[in-house]
Amino acid sequence: MILKYSIQRLLMIIPVSLAISVVIFLIVHLLPGDPIDNLIRVGSSPEDRIALTAKYGLDQPLITQYFLWIGQIMTGDFGQAIVLRRPVADLIAQNLPYSLQLGGLAFLFSSIVGIILGTVAWASRNTWGEQLVKGFILLGSTVPGFWLALLMILLFAVNLGWFPVSGARDWTALVLPVLTIGFGGIALVARVTRVALLDVGKQDFITLLHAKGLSRTAILFKHLIPHALLPVVTILALRIGWILGGAVTVEFVFGRPGLGSLLIRALGQRDYPVVQGSLLMLALAVMIGTLIGDIAQAAMDPRIREATK
């Protein structure tokens, strides 16, 4: 049943991606300026510009350009970067592992610590422990990533010298960026976990579980946490896409390569194929993240399984 649902949802990605590709293409091409501005040498004649524009097919009607591009994508060809003069697929393949590494670790770190912290906050409700975690949650959700990144560099890289200031040489270079991105994530996950636990704790069936004679620990792990994880899974799924592309400021401060950095550079140069290609990849990541979240929820909640039959 879950398998059938998963396949249905997976197939849905195709039409949605097509619709997104139109939006991406239009937005990119409607931006003022074009890649030729970045390509052309100072002092070139208007004829040179026309020739270059024609060379990359940018003189053709938008609709023709779109179909040429999407046709290429269908055959697995992301095209050639205009300014960077390399296959877009290569550029993405080069940058994606860095994003996956950073994003994946930050995701795991923030999910696990966030759920634990949220549970601790709930378990210590009405004590100073709760206030402490609530303070951390407030801090984590308001401190901007780039600022925290600078602070971490100052303390752990410059003053203490424990980790490199920037780059992506080995695992030590991952610690500070993971902590930076994870910090905000922990706050978010802890907040949702805590509120969900408070919410479930008020339900009648929890009273009845106590009335059955179950211990508090058994009730927490067998009943409260599975319920509290439902909303947590939803926000975690939404974060998968964000963490891959949205970590761009943190990537920038730490001088790391990644999909976000690639996108920003290509956007500045109006390198259409690169921008389009990486945006499409990010859109795909968001869709797959949502899909995984929905399947996980269906696996956890029989009521959702019923509704998807």
Place this chain on the structure above:
Amino acid sequence: MSMLRVEDLGVSISTISPLSGVSFDLERGEIIGIVGESGSGKSLTAMSVMGLLPLIGGQVDHGKIEFDGIELTGISENEYRKLRGGRIGLITQNPMTSLDPLKKIGPQVDDVSRLHLDHDKSQAKARTIELLGDLRIPEPASIYHLYPHQMSGGMKQRIVIAMALAADPDLLIADEPTTALDVTVQAQIIRLLGDLVKQRNLSLVLITHDMSVVAQTCDKVMVMYAGTAIERGRVQDIFKSPRHPYTKALIGCIPHGLSKTVRLKGIEGTVPGVAQYPAGCRFHPRCGLAEDICKETVPAFDTAGSRAAACHFALGTAQ
């Protein structure tokens, strides 16, 4: 020895005291009805006996709760856990929200016998299926594998009852077990509870706001108002000659037959909230018999004896 004896029970939640002066006792095989309007303290009484007040931040303030000779107000959480579900079963008000929606109903019932009777998985399952059959649930073996959302309200309430019975308890506490159900199902559940008490020689505390249910099923009754007990006695005595004006008014609220000429009586005013409990007798602002003494002095409520009424002008007694 009484199965359950509550003496001058009082409950506090932080600085307020929403319950005080509750006394009753219950023998094996008996049913006591606890009646009153919403907010009168019926559920708090149930929570006190179950030892679940900490869940809502409350505690027993004064008085005694004696279950089968064991004083419950002083025992540890671990000892209490053995009684809960083991010797005292709870049936809650709303079957729609009383079962964990993520778990199959069978294993939810199994928990109880595994916990209190040391049954292993297959023993517990066999017992659950047998119990579901006893409770007149059709095809118990396939019902076992359903999730709560796949069942009707009446069926779910039977599952809740099965959970309460799974460890062969001595005492059942049913907190408005039929309020959330259809009228036709209400009658079935009440009859089922009555039969169970007879078959298994149980004691039952039946909390309800329906005087007619009390009249049909209970041996004893305690009437509550604004967080305190105001009258107690055997059902036939209370219905024949209620002593407290509030009890009398409650009985007057029961609809009789189909006669069109009689307008149903109500009671003027509403139950005051915990913060607005009046001094003296808490019923005096709504009472037709109230005099000055009622505004100043709290009427006494006997903690012992089979009959008591907390009224300065108790009806039908020599003054």
